[in-house]
Amino acid sequence: xxxxxxxxxKKVGGRRRSAIISLxxxxxxxxxxxxxxxxxxxxxxxxxxxxxxxxxxxDSPPFGGNSEIWEAKGEGIVRxxxxxxxxxxxxxxxxxxxxxxxxxxxxxxxxxxxxxxxxRIRLLRKIE
Numbered sequence: 001x002x003x004x005x006x007x008x009x010k011k012v013g014g015r016r017r018s019a020i021i022s023l024x025x026x027x028x029x030x031x032x033x034x035x036x037x038x039x040x041x042x043x044x045x046x047x048x049x050x051x052x053x054x055x056x057x058x059d060s061p062p063f064g065g066n067s068e069i070w071e072a073k074g075e076g077i078v079r080x081x082x083x084x085x086x087x088x089x090x091x092x093x094x095x096x097x098x099x100x101x102x103x104x105x106x107x108x109x110x111x112x113x114x115x116x117x118x119x120r121i122r123l124l125r126k127i128e
Contacts, residue, residue, distance in 0.1 A: 005118065006054035007047045008069055009123075016030040018045075019058070026040060028033075043097060044062070044118055046118075047072060048112075053114035070127060073121070078117050083109060
């Protein structure tokens with residue numbers, strides 16, 4: 001499925017990156033009107049199906065400050081039922097992300113409201 005989504009990004013070293021994942025070799029850079037794809041396969045990129053949920057996420061600690069919300073276009077959009085517990089990421093880093101997407105780690109948590117997974121994302125317009 002293809003459609004309109006909302007992506008929360010943060011500025012890191014002059015680049016727009018994922019608001020959560022900033023691990024070297026994993027973090028994805030986002031640029032206006034350019035498609036971004038996950039660096040780890042078979043993973044997906046996270047976004048929101050509603051502006052209100054993207055804003056609630058952005059305004060929750062620790063994301064404020066340098067975070068931005070963009071209207072975006074997503075491809076391969078599916079509703080997120082679960083996500084890897086962030087407690088796993090600092091310990092296992094890239095390997096934990098790879099293993100979770102392959103179904104080898106089961107430490108999952110519910111995602112924020114209206115979270116969607118996308119095969120790729122293109123930022124269209126900065127909203128906030």
